[in-house]
Amino acid sequence: MTQLLESVFGGLSIGSVLLLAALGLAIVFGLMGVINMAHGEFMMIGAYTTFVVQNALKKTPLSELYIFLALIAAFIVAALLGLVLERTVVRYLYGRPLETLLATWGVSLILQQFIRSVSWQFVAGVGTFCLLFFGGSWVLARRPNFEQIRGWAIAVLGLLSALIALVFSNILGQTFKLAVTKPWFGTQGVDVTAPKWLRGGLPIGDYQLPYTRLFIIVLTAACVFGIYWFLNKTPWGLRIRAVTQNRSMSACLGIPTKTVDALTFALGSGLAGVAGVAVSLLGSVSSNTGQAYIVDAFMVVVVGGVGKLIGSIVAAGAIGLVSYVIGSNALGPFVSFSPFLKSFFEFFATASMAKVMVFALIIVFLQFRPAGLFPQKGRTVDA
């Protein structure tokens, strides 16, 4: 009985982390047909936001409840960042999935390196450059002959701004030394500690259900419910669904499709931020945090079938349960009648081999249902 409970709970808790990581991806991928490789880095940003919020509230009476504030903050930060990414990169690439994939992958590398090397000196340098370059372009753009000198203007302005920014930030570095050159986060991971009330566990017999896992299960359920409600009961949800089904018809009927795209992307990114808060309670917070989850998240979306929430939910649960049952050798006792089966399961009952087994099962599954559990007709299919 305890064994069964343990398996169900173990599978559920792995599945809920997978689902949380995959939700935002599923929305962006499913509704917009955009593969966002920087999704993992949005999770990382969420995790770092948790770290910042935790430290900001350390000495205040709210220190035990920082996690709720972190959830809100992470959602907002990641959503804003997603909005910026959509406005500056993704919207130029709609309908070109391969280019989107490459571009967002580049963004993911930039974000990783940004977290490692960001310092006051860095921020000051980038700020100066942006101010000079974009400010200068704005001033120059008002000249009547701008179109003729455009290329030269941008090259000269870019070079000049870069030089000034470089000199300025170097002077800052020389004057204030470590105080401005020290990275905010650095390459070493940072420590996010769960609040006291999340650190223990709920004892059931001689087994203990960790509170962090329970918290993540509840959080995942809340997110799924929230998205369902948003997509089905709000005007913007209706518009998103309409655009998903038929973009040109929606546009003809007066739906602002560009706003809808931006909103969807921001929503997906915000969810990644929330997932980041959750994984910061379980594992590490470092510049490569997101990478640990991105492959699994893709797995869930692909197995579930693109664009259906229910697919992602079922797939996350199934993958979680299978990895838990294989990894912890929970089946071992049931097959002890056959020495072959027993040794077969024991062979796969290590963390590395369980992963191999799960991937193998997914490949086999996709042979039979290449479109996943719940295939959907939508924009991606029409295109």
Place this chain on the structure above:
Amino acid sequence: MAQFGRREFIILSSTAAGSVLLKACAPSTTTGGTASPEASPAATTAAASGDVIKVGILHSLSGTMAISEKSVVDAEQLAIEEINEAGGVLGKKIEAIVEDGASDWPTFNEKAKKLIDQDKVATIFGCWTSASRKAVLPTFESKNHMLWYPVQYEGQECSKNIFYTGAAPNQQIEPSVDWLLKKYKGQPFFLVGSDYVFPRTANTIIKAQLAAKGGKVVGEDYIPLGGTEVTPIISKIKAAMPNGGIIYNSLNGDSNVAFFKQLQGAGMGPDKYPSMSVSIAEEEVRAIGVEYLKGHYAAWNYFQTVENPVNEKFVAAFKKKYGEDRVVNDPMEAAYIMVYLWKQAVEKAKTADDLEKVRVAALGQKIDAPEGPGVTMENNHHISKYVRIGEVRDDGLFEIVYATDKPVKPIPWNQFVKETKGYSCDWSDPAKGGKYKMT
């Protein structure tokens, strides 16, 4: 600053084009066809010509290992700066050429060749992972050059061209297992590690040792390097040791964070499930969080909390150069002293260029290290080291709960494992060499 370089593509691209041209013009170096190390004449370098001696520093400054190796570079540069301020070596200043191995083993090998052939350095300080060391080893042997390696490792190697200043298994793993056997009499062991060469070799040694001494291993599991889903492993530990037991942990990197966070969530604290780690030092404790590690053990040769004047000076100098909130750890200490050991060897040999003379002079060099006095470079190219076990305390540093009162001699070939039992290494005697059968 380098971080702004990315945007100044015009300047950069012109310099890059220039350097590519330069590289193309430089004579290509070939390594093929060199005879065995014994036959090839000892390499000599032009590193000491002029008034500087060039040395190479070869670590990962980018990629996953940068987290650990960056701080080792800091320690090596501190030692070089101190030596230069005190007048240098043989009256010459040391000039360090830092290369980035980028956590990529072929890159390590390329950069090692570049440092030896192009920069003509007198020696190289470098590497962290066993994989990077194994990748550069053939280069150092074929060119008969010299590498100083600062990290505890799994042993089972003894090269003429490498000086190992981290612990061999008998200076870290074996004593910690002995200590656990004594302190937690009769408790079962569960071995958890990352899935690569060091933990697997370490666990082979531990299993052989426990079998010889009457300990009991009830389980063993590996997580892919960087993996964070540890729920199945925690259930397995619980199932294998329902009444508590010892977790011997050789996980590396991010997996540790997930492991300790979830161990605590499952209610398996250090009172019933004490763990002994061989890859968690002061820096890692800060990244994982003290709350999750308090009361767990780690085995090293050096902790920041070691009390002696040399260490006080070392810690103070490091903090002065790199910031008050930085901490030092075992590999950093080993990296720091190996620069001094090399300096002593050069001074004894009265040359930095004749590598064979420097190598011979290095044997028997003694130093009062931050870890304790009388640390000696032995004839097997490993150094004698103090063995310590620390318990994580509230401030994230280690309370030393066990320490040897004198350095333990290194044994590179493991004496519990069948394949290497009875073998030894002695580079002071040409007849014996790197692997000979003791009688």
